[in-house]
Structure formats: structure tokens, C-alpha cells
Amino acid sequence: MAVFDSVKELLAACEAYVLPLWETVQSVSSQQADITKEESWDKMRYRLQVMHQACVNYDPLQHSASGLVGGDAQKVRSYYEEKRAIGGDFMGRMLSYAIMMGECNACMHRIVAAPTAGACGVIPAVLLAYADIYEASEEELIRALYVTAGFGMVIANRASISGAEAGCQAEIGSASAMAAAALVHLHGGDAVQMAHACAIALKNMMGLVCDPVAGLVEVPCVKRNAAGAMNALCAAELALAGVQSRIPCDEVIDAMRVVGDQMHADLRETGRGGIAGSPTAQAFAEKFFGN
Amino acid sequence: MDIFDLIGPVMVGPSSSHTAGAVRIGLVTRKLLGEDVKDAKIELHGSFAATAVGHGTDRALIAGLLGMQTDDERIPESFDHARDAGLSFCFSNCNLRDAHPNSVRLTVKGINGAQTCVVAASVGGGRISVRELSGMPLQFAAEYPTIIIQNDDQPGSVADVSRVLAEENINIGTFQVNRSVRGGDAIMVIECDAPIEPHIVEHIRTLSCIRKAVCINPD
Numbered sequence: 001m002a003v004f005d006s007v008k009e010l011l012a013a014c015e016a017y018v019l020p021l022w023e024t025v026q027s028v029s030s031q032q033a034d035i036t037k038e039e040s041w042d043k044m045r046y047r048l049q050v051m052h053q054a055c056v057n058y059d060p061l062q063h064s065a066s067g068l069v070g071g072d073a074q075k076v077r078s079y080y081e082e083k084r085a086i087g088g089d090f091m092g093r094m095l096s097y098a099i100m101m102g103e104c105n106a107c108m109h110r111i112v113a114a115p116t117a118g119a120c121g122v123i124p125a126v127l128l129a130y131a132d133i134y135e136a137s138e139e140e141l142i143r144a145l146y147v148t149a150g151f152g153m154v155i156a157n158r159a160s161i162s163g164a165e166a167g168c169q170a171e172i173g174s175a176s177a178m179a180a181a182a183l184v185h186l187h188g189g190d191a192v193q194m195a196h197a198c199a200i201a202l203k204n205m206m207g208l209v210c211d212p213v214a215g216l217v218e219v220p221c222v223k224r225n226a227a228g229a230m231n232a233l234c235a236a237e238l239a240l241a242g243v244q245s246r247i248p249c250d251e252v253i254d255a256m257r258v259v260g261d262q263m264h265a266d267l268r269e270t271g272r273g274g275i276a277g278s279p280t281a282q283a284f285a286e287k288f289f290g291n
Numbered sequence: 292m293d294i295f296d297l298i299g300p301v302m303v304g305p306s307s308s309h310t311a312g313a314v315r316i317g318l319v320t321r322k323l324l325g326e327d328v329k330d331a332k333i334e335l336h337g338s339f340a341a342t343a344v345g346h347g348t349d350r351a352l353i354a355g356l357l358g359m360q361t362d363d364e365r366i367p368e369s370f371d372h373a374r375d376a377g378l379s380f381c382f383s384n385c386n387l388r389d390a391h392p393n394s395v396r397l398t399v400k401g402i403n404g405a406q407t408c409v410v411a412a413s414v415g416g417g418r419i420s421v422r423e424l425s426g427m428p429l430q431f432a433a434e435y436p437t438i439i440i441q442n443d444d445q446p447g448s449v450a451d452v453s454r455v456l457a458e459e460n461i462n463i464g465t466f467q468v469n470r471s472v473r474g475g476d477a478i479m480v481i482e483c484d485a486p487i488e489p490h491i492v493e494h495i496r497t498l499s500c501i502r503k504a505v506c507i508n509p510d
Binding site: 003025029032033043044046047050064065066104105106107108109110111112113114115116117118120123145146148149150152153156157161162164165214215216217218271288289 | 292293294295297298299300301302303304305306307308310311338341342344345346347362364366367415416417
């Protein structure tokens with residue numbers, strides 16, 4: 001069995017193995033990679049630790065080489081710590097973590113591409129915020145990472161996780177869909193609800209273009225990680241409430257691929273269209289590369 | 292694709308293609324040279340040339356030449372480490388024919404006098420493709436244990452090499468053969484399933500008409 005070509009196949013495998021979704025992903029992928037489940041678990045734990053460590057080491061005074069990115073996660077942290085956040089502590093933390101991870105990436109610190117470096121903030125943001133507020137154990141978070149990997153694998157196999165191929169919908173969109181499924185898992189939802197959350201999150205990001213200013217993974221990428229996390233929360237809440245995606249998850253993923261194919265090259269990580277094409281962005285690019 | 296390519300790689304940012312991929316190109320070049328690098332002339336093509344500074348592509352390439360992995364937090368300061376290690380380098384832009392947008396040509400010299408020239412591309416998600424070695428076209432991703440052999444284009448050389456691998460019970464996944472002109476320089480690229488032990492490469496080097504053999508085992 002390929003790991004995994006469709007969500008339908010993933011859900012069928014869970015039933016066939018009589019295992020929860022995370023464990024099905026762990027079993028099948030370990031078998032394919034010819035490693036033990038324990039080795040696989042340790043690799044996944046290392047990834048969670050890197051995500052956590054990046055937040056611990058965050059330096060609010062540091063800026064990226066271009067100067068466009070840095071310090072914003074601290075502003076959001078202070079804001080929710082002062083109890084001013086409209087969405088409360090959970091959302092405040094989630095937004096802060098998402099931006100923090102994006103800033104760490106832009107400042108050349110160690111991160112986990114999940115599924116890409118540009119979208120590295122979405123999954124840790126929902127996991128770490130959930131752990132803070134709901135006291136989820138390390139073990140639960142690692143299981144949630146297997147859930148993200150299962151859905152991410154289908155997205156990568158059926159569509160794309162590359163901005164250059166299919167726009168930001170394939171990067172932040174995919175990360176958001178993977179994170180939505182993880183939140184459903186953490187909050188006690190079942191595999192079918194995870195699939196609905198994945199589908200809803202991806203639909204909400206359909207058509208998002210990849211338009212980095214000066215071609216750098218900074219603007220608008222860092223803030224889109226916060227949007228991706230928020231959208232994951234939205235999709236997970238709906239799915240956990242019993243709301244279903246009217247379109248099956250696999251068809252949503254296929255539609256995302258088609259939209260990617262239809263996307264003009266200017267909108268696929270070339271730094272030409274969208275926000276990158278705005279006068280301010282163009283002026284910045286000229287100044288930055290001129291020097 | 293493996294789940295750890297999806298939740299991973301663990302890497303120093305900001306870009307899997309422009310940073311992590313560039314580190315891996317440097318690392319593979321170092322392994323192809325077979326010794327510590329003393330001097331490197333690096334020519335950037337396409338998107339690598341356009342956005343190298345903003346993505347740390349330049350520092351990432353040097354980090355790889357120094358033997359650092361994609362998650363090494365010394366990558367941003369690799370120029371300082373190069374100075375300490377006695378590695379001198381220069382960067383310029385170039386226009387390679389029919390090359391992938393994220394391509395680079397590295398002309399390197401080693402501390403014991405070895406020399407090589409590598410053209411490689413970073414093809415997305417930190418994955419790479421080596422396209423040329425010392426002027427000879429080839430193609431490998433360095434994702435499997437790979438043996439690269441430079442030899443004289445003579446009858447029996449392919450059979451000799453495959454016999455050594457068969458004796459060592461190494462299964463060959465892919466096998467490429469190429470040459471400059473009939474009877475001239477030739478190259479073999481062999482991707483295998485099991486890691487290549489150093490003594491196997493030593494054995495291949497003793498065969499007649501083999502000029503150079505190196506192996507690259509994935510890290």
C-alpha cells in the first residue's frame with residue numbers, strides 16, 4: 001500500500017488495522033521506511049522538541065537580514081498576557097507562536113519544515129497553544145503530529161505542498177488542513193471528523209497565491225502562518241461541532257491541485273505578482289537587491 | 292516521500308530550497324571531492340543568483356562545504372567558520388545553459404590537491420539533483436547510497452564494477468553510464484539499496500581503468 005494516496009484509503013486503513021488514525025500512520029509509514037515504531041516515535045519526538053526549542057530560544061530583538069521581519073511575536077505575546085486579546089488566551093498564544101516560528105525561520109534559526117519552511121509556524125502554533133491551555137502531554141502532541149503527517153501525505157501525493165507549483169494554498173493551506181485534523185484529534189474527535197476538518201480548512205484557503213516580497217520568505221509569509229493557524233481552529237471547531245464538508249476531502253485536495261495548475265506563474269513564488277507586485281514591495285526589492 | 296520529509300526536514304531557515312538544499316549541495320560537493328575543501332569558486336545561476344543573500348544561500352553553500360548538516364545553527368556564521376578552517380571562497384553569478392532555476396556550479400580544490408567541478412540544482416523541499424561532475428553530465432539525488440566512478444571508456448569496466456558489488460551482496464537500484472567520446476573519459480553512477488562500506492570503494496579503486504571512485508551515503 002502506498003502511504004497514502006487518498007483520505008478514503010487512510011480512513012479504510014484505520015478500520016482495517018483497527019487502530020486510531022495516528023497509529024495507522026505510524027505503523028504503515030514505519031513499515032515502508034523499514035524502521036521500528038520506536039525509531040519512528042523518536043524521530044517524531046525530536047521534531048516536536050525542535051518546535052518547542054525554537055519558541056524557547058526566540059529573541060524578540062532579532063530581525064531578518066532584510067529587516068522586514070522580527071519582534072512581532074513578542075507584541076502579540078504582551079497583548080494576550082495583558083488579557084487584552086479579543087479571542088482570549090488560546091487564540092492569543094496560537095497567533096504569537098505562529099508568528100514566532102515564522103520569525104525564527106526568517107532569522108535563520110532551526111525549525112521544522114511542516115510541510116515547508118515558509119509554513120513552519122502553523123502546526124506548532126496549534127499544538128503548543130493547545131498544550132498550554134488544555135495541558136496535553138508530550139505523547140498526545142506526538143500522536144497529533146502523526147495525524148498531520150497522514151493528511152499531509154495525501155495532500156502531497158494528490159496535489160502539492162510547494163508554493164512554486166501550486167501557490168500558498170499548497171503551503172499555508174496544506175499546513176492549515178493538517179493542523180485542523182490534529183486539533184480534532186487532540187480534542188477527542190474521530191477520524192471522520194478529522195477528514196471533514198481537513199477538507200473545510202483547505203476549502204477556506206483555496207486559491208491563495210504565493211507572492212513573497214522580493215522573493216524572500218518573510219512578507220506576507222510570516223503573518224499567513226497566523227492566518228493558517230486561525231483557519232485550522234475554525235475548521236476544527238466546526239468539525240467537532242458536527243458540521244460536515246459537503247465535498248469529500250479527496251475532491252477538495254484535487255480541486256486545490258487544479259487551481260494550482262491554473263495559477264499564473266507570477267503568483268507562484270516568483271516574487272512578481274500579488275503583494276510582491278505592489279509599488280512598496282517593488283521599491284523594497286529594488287533597494288534591497290540594489291545594495 | 293516519507294512522513295519525515297513532510298514533518299521535516301529539521302533545518303535552519305528560511306527556505307527549504309534556497310537554504311537547506313544549498314547546504315546539501317555543499318555537502319555532496321565536499322564528499323565528491325573526498326577531502327577538506329581549501330578553495331571554492333562558486334557561481335550562482337537563476338533564482339540562486341537573484342535571491343542568494345536574502346535566503347542565506349551563500350552561507351548555506353559554504354556551511355555544506357565545511358561539512359555542516361542542514362540543521363546546524365552555525366550556518367548563519369559559516370563565513371567566519373570558513374576563515375577559521377582556512378577555506379577561501381569567492382562568489383559570482385553565471386548563466387548556465389538549460390539549467391534548473393536554482394542551480395550552482397562549484398569549482399573546488401582540496402587540502403591534498405584534489406580538484407573537482409560540480410553543477411547541482413536544488414529542486415524543492417530541500418531535495419537536490421547533481422547534474423554535472425567535472426564536465427560530464429549525470430543525474431543523482433544523493434538520497435540513496437551512491438557510488439560515482441570516473442574511468443577510461445574500455446570494455447569490461449562496467450562488468451568489473453558490478454562483479455565487485457555482486458560479491459559484496461549489494462543490490463543495484465539504478466545504474467547510469469556516460470562518456471565524453473568513444474574510448475575517452477567515462478562516468479558511472481550507481482545507486483544502491485544498502486550503505487556502501489569504505490572497503491568496497493577501495494576494492495573498486497584497484498580495478499584497472501578506474502581513475503577515481505567515491506561513495507555518498509545519505510546522512
